[in-house]
Amino acid sequence: MAKTWWELQILCSPEIEDSVYWRLDEFGCRGTASQKKGNLVSVQAYLPQSQAHLLDLAALSLWLRQDALCFETSLPSLQWKLIDEEDWSSSWKQHWEPQEIGDRILINPSWIQVPENTERKILQLDPGSAFGTGAHATTQLCLESLEMRFSDIPEFFVSSQEKKNDVVIADIGCGSGILSIGALLLGAAKAYAVDTDSLAVSSTVENRDINGLAPERLKVAQGSVEVMQQLVTEPVDGIVCNILADIIMEILPGMSAIVKPTSWGIFSGILLEQSNAVTDVLEKNGWVVATLWKRKEWCCLNVRRQ
Numbered sequence: 196m197a198k199t200w201w202e203l204q205i206l207c208s209p210e211i212e213d214s215v216y217w218r219l220d221e222f223g224c225r226g227t228a229s230q231k232k233g234n235l236v237s238v239q240a241y242l243p244q245s246q247a248h249l250l251d252l253a254a255l256s257l258w259l260r261q262d263a264l265c266f267e268t269s270l271p272s273l274q275w276k277l278i279d280e281e282d283w284s285s286s287w288k289q290h291w292e293p294q295e296i297g298d299r300i301l302i303n304p305s306w307i308q309v310p311e312n313t314e315r316k317i318l319q320l321d322p323g324s325a326f327g328t329g330a331h332a333t334t335q336l337c338l339e340s341l342e343m344r345f346s347d348i349p350e351f352f353v354s355s356q357e358k359k360n361d362v363v364i365a366d367i368g369c370g371s372g373i374l375s376i377g378a379l380l381l382g383a384a385k386a387y388a389v390d391t392d393s394l395a396v397s398s399t400v401e402n403r404d405i406n407g408l409a410p411e412r413l414k415v416a417q418g419s420v421e422v423m424q425q426l427v428t429e430p431v432d433g434i435v436c437n438i439l440a441d442i443i444m445e446i447l448p449g450m451s452a453i454v455k456p457t458s459w460g461i462f463s464g465i466l467l468e469q470s471n472a473v474t475d476v477l478e479k480n481g482w483v484v485a486t487l488w489k490r491k492e493w494c495c496l497n498v499r500r501q
């Protein structure tokens with residue numbers, strides 16, 4: 196039987212866009228996309244009908260309005276309607292456009308023709324229902340951090356370049372696979388990716404194939420850090436992990452067990468006010484915070500082993 200989805204449309208001020216995303220994520224929405232509408236932002240999100248009743252949607256509307264009051268900004272509007280599966284898969288795609296991230300990456304929806312006149316690395320993506328379109332600040336911070344990681348060795352040093360191309364990373368909470376694929380396009384040799392959500396795993400595999408990456412270069416499995424420990428054949432050079440702070444702190448010992456003395460890490464999905472708590476746990480697990488990058492209320496910690 197065809198599945199039915201709620202299509203939610205929120206019109207809000209840009210100041211609360213991230214908190215809207217957070218609420219929608221908590222609510223279980225999939226395939227979120229946003230676009231500017233004058234001074235406002237229009238956010239679309241999709242949710243299987245079975246996961247929410249009208250009362251839940253009314254409650255969501257109330258939370259969004261309460262958030263806006265806290266930010267002292269104009270009240271958002273939330274509209275919803277039911278659509279069937281076929282409409283869902285084409286509907287949110289209409290709202291998603293190519294997006295430049297940092298200086299070197301262009302995220303290109305896989306159904307849009309690849310631009311010819313660009314020097315950027317083109318990351319083709321169809322996230323399906325997995326998180327990771329590149330629209331969220333936490334993903335952008337990770338991609339920009341990866342860009343920095345893979346740009347710091349001048350390309351004219353051949354030996355350094357070879358070293359750069361040996362880099363193996365572990366991506367925990369891979370979603371659409373956007374960070375693994377970004378790292379591979381930027382110069383990593385190999386990526387291992389895990390996610391607890393089976394839809395994220397299939398999305399990562401699909402996006403690996405869309406980008407023409409060999410399966411040996413991007414190994415994907417369902418699970419968390421314990422599965423990653425079994426997946427990697429030797430310690431990795433870098434870890435990327437864009438999950439919420441509480442989860443990062445919980446699985447950090449497991450992540451620390453698969454690194455080398457020279458490894459680096461990129462940890463995102465952390466609210467600014469949580470950065471001290473995460474830093475404490477990082478230090479207890481043998482990491483040093485090198486830089487903190489922030490965007491809106493989110494931050495991304497670039498770390499290295501002591």
Ligand SMILES: C[S@@+](CC[C@H](N)C(=O)[O-])C[C@H]1O[C@@H](n2cnc3c(N)ncnc32)[C@H](O)[C@@H]1O
Binds near residue numbers: 367370372438439442
């Ligand atoms: C915020 S999304 C990040 C997706 C993508 N890496 C990005 O940066 O856009 C977090 C992902 O982590 C997954 N996740 C949540 N808890 C996890 C855990 N304990 N271990 C592994 N994955 C987890 C979720 O299913 C989700 O796909």
